[in-house]
Amino acid sequence: MTNGIKVVKFGGSSLADATQFKKVADIILSDKLRRYVVPSAPGKRFKDDTKVTDMLYACYDLAESDNEGYLKVFEDIKERYNGIIKELGIELSLEDEFEKVKKNFLNKAGRDYAASRGEYLNGIILAKYLGFDFVDSAEVIFFNEKGIFDLDRTVKVLSERLKKLEYAVIPGFYGSMPNGSVKTFSRGGSDITGSIVARAVNARIYENWTDVSGFLVADPRIIDNPAPITTITYRELRELSYMGATVLHEDAIFPVRTAGIPINIKNTNAPEDRGTMIVANADEVIPPYTITGIAGKKGFCAINIEKDMMNSELGFGRKILEVLEGNNISFEHLPSGIDTMSVLVNENSMGGKAERILQEIKAATNPDHIELEHNIALIAIVGRGMRKQRGTAARIFAALAHAKINVKMIDQGSSELNIIVGVSDDDFEQAMKCIYAIFVDTVEE
Ligand code: ASP
Numbered sequence: 001m002t003n004g005i006k007v008v009k010f011g012g013s014s015l016a017d018a019t020q021f022k023k024v025a026d027i028i029l030s031d032k033l034r035r036y037v038v039p040s041a042p043g044k045r046f047k048d049d050t051k052v053t054d055m056l057y058a059c060y061d062l063a064e065s066d067n068e069g070y071l072k073v074f075e076d077i078k079e080r081y082n083g084i085i086k087e088l089g090i091e092l093s094l095e096d097e098f099e100k101v102k103k104n105f106l107n108k109a110g111r112d113y114a115a116s117r118g119e120y121l122n123g124i125i126l127a128k129y130l131g132f133d134f135v136d137s138a139e140v141i142f143f144n145e146k147g148i149f150d151l152d153r154t155v156k157v158l159s160e161r162l163k164k165l166e167y168a169v170i171p172g173f174y175g176s177m178p179n180g181s182v183k184t185f186s187r188g189g190s191d192i193t194g195s196i197v198a199r200a201v202n203a204r205i206y207e208n209w210t211d212v213s214g215f216l217v218a219d220p221r222i223i224d225n226p227a228p229i230t231t232i233t234y235r236e237l238r239e240l241s242y243m244g245a246t247v248l249h250e251d252a253i254f255p256v257r258t259a260g261i262p263i264n265i266k267n268t269n270a271p272e273d274r275g276t277m278i279v280a281n282a283d284e285v286i287p288p289y290t291i292t293g294i295a296g297k298k299g300f301c302a303i304n305i306e307k308d309m310m311n312s313e314l315g316f317g318r319k320i321l322e323v324l325e326g327n328n329i330s331f332e333h334l335p336s337g338i339d340t341m342s343v344l345v346n347e348n349s350m351g352g353k354a355e356r357i358l359q360e361i362k363a364a365t366n367p368d369h370i371e372l373e374h375n376i377a378l379i380a381i382v383g384r385g386m387r388k389q390r391g392t393a394a395r396i397f398a399a400l401a402h403a404k405i406n407v408k409m410i411d412q413g414s415s416e417l418n419i420i421v422g423v424s425d426d427d428f429e430q431a432m433k434c435i436y437a438i439f440v441d442t443v444e445e
Contacts, residue, residue, distance in 0.1 A: 006033045007203045009172060009194030012043020012051055013211040014268035015122055018087030023268050025130055027209065036162060036201060038172045038194040039126050041118025042080055052080055052118045053173075053187075060114030063105040074102060081121055092128045094121060113182040116174035119190060123171030132167040141175025141196060143183045149175070151196070151255065158200040170197055191252035195263070199255040206256055206263045208248060213267040214276030215240070215247055218294045218436045222429050227440055229293055231277045231285045236292050236382050239418045243295035243380040253278070287385040290392055291439045296379035296432060298425045300332065301350065302409070303343045305361065306369040310339045317341065319364040326360070327353050332378065333411045333420065342409065344422065347374065376408060377428035380420050381435060387416040396421065399438040405431050 010024050028034045041052040055077050062070035078098055085092050101117050120136065127134035140158040142150045154175070162168060172190025177183050185192045191208060198206035215229040215237075232240075234257050241250040247265060256263060263278040279285075303320075310316055317334070320343060324331055333344040350357070354372055362370055386392045393412065396419060400407055409422030423431045 003202060003204065004033050005035050005201050005203045006031065006205050006207055007036045007038065007194060007198040007201065008034050008207045008209060009038040009190060010040065010268065011190070011208075011210040012040040012053070014043075014209050015039055015041075015126070016043045016045045016049075018084050020268065021084060021088055021126070021129060023271075024126070024209070027268065027271055028130060033204075034207070035167050036197050036203075037126065037130070037132065037169045038190060038197055039119060039122050039169065040172050040190040041122050042084070052077060052122075053115050055080075056114045056118050057111060060105055060111055064108055070105070074098075074105075081125065084125060088125070088129055090125070090128050092125065094124065097121060097124070110181065112174065112184045116171075116182045116184050119171035119173045123169045127169035130167070130169065132169050133165045135161060135165070135168050135170045137171050137174050137193065138176040138180075138182055140170070141193065143175055143177050145178055147177070147183060149185070149192075151199075154196060155200045158197065159202075162197075162201050185251070186249075188249040189251075191249035192255070195252045195255040198261050199259050202259065203261055206261055207266055208252075208263055209266045209268045210247065211267065211269060212247060212265075213270055213273035214265040215245060215293065217289070217291070217440055218432060219245075222432050223436050226436065227288070229276050230274060231279060231282050231287070232292055233282050233384060234278060234280055235415070235417060236384060237278055239380055239382045240293045240295045243378065244297045245293065245295040248278075282384060287383065289383070289439050290385045290389055291381055291383035292385065293382050294379060294432060294435055295382070296377055296428060298375075298377040298428055299347045300344050300376040300378055300422070301347045301354075302373040302376055302422070303345070303358065303361065304340065304369075304371050304373055305342070305365065305367045306340045307365065307367040308339055310341065316365060320361055323357060323360040323364055327357055329353070329357070333409065333422075335409050335411055344376065344378070344409065373408075375425040376422050377425045377431075378409075378420055378422050379428070379431055379435065380418050381439075382418045384417060386419070393419055395438050396435055399434045400431060403430055403434045405434070 014020055014024055043051045055073055059070050059073035081094055124134055140161050142153045144150045172193035174182050174184045194206055194208060216226040217229055218226040220226055234253050260280045264275055266275040267273050329345055329349050331343050331345050335342050358370055405423055405427045407421050411420040
């Protein structure tokens, strides 16, 4: 049973300066159910600006190597916060906090501690401005000895704490280790904190406020003005995030997913926009297009192996995968024919090991032919609407053939949720454009 509570997370650009803070406060205070707020550190105010998190890392690195230059960066950081406080006109001094942080920098408290101060200090300001309680995330978000986030312990402690507070600000991005030291999630991790808080209070919805009105069907750097995605399932989003769709940290889905709490991506600068709803099950929502989204990445390579009678040779695939495993490489796809098999891997992960891997596969399988093919791009065409729909693959391949694009690989997951095609890096943008056009620009019956 959920309780109507909304947990709201605001990204760095939403809290970059006092003007943005005011928009955020308007959004929060316009709805009494927006009770728990997770802020990021102040982000960029303009294109070439520096995020406070990056300033903190730089400052700490200088302090740690006893470079006096850290003082100048520290002053710049103070200036960012003091500027916000002054313009908001609130009665608050962070001087004692700044002194503590400086002392801890000199005592080499660690880079995670340093970076976490971005959200910590911003959280204090936001709580004061809103009149909400402030909860230090180090007291309620926990990692285990191995540095792995401890969901059970966190949910227990955090939910108890928040039960006692009607309105609170809980800074994003960090928690604490069993020894009390501060640890952060990976970059962009405030999204995860928001999801954890939503889970702990069993929220009705987790609103993630950023500077775009949700996910788009395709990358706007490739497709002009792509259509927005209004509803997407967690599973579809996983597929797209893996292939490079950003906006939300990919680990932010897990805490809310099992509890079935939807995530709504919203735009602080256009709060009326519906944004994207991320849900467990969207069976009742008829998708506007057969596909929900397209995403892709360049930089893969294929190990192509040919051997007569491969199909009847027991353990052939295993031997190849063992070589990869032995070299600490995970594979992306494994398309195969009767006498051929290709293994797609991320080019970067191969490092300088490619030649050795080919030799080891040769020794293990004695193939008729083996080659390494570079510069492959993978495109994931994702959509719950594809399930049980006839002709989707045909449309993709007709569109690619029409554009004279050679398809190097095809993979359809058994869930029928996605079709992945491999094309040459050079054809990547064109392939994205024609797949988008065939599903979105062409009026579908
Ligand atoms: N401030 C952190 C970063 O820049 C975390 C976040 O904003 O989510 O990565």
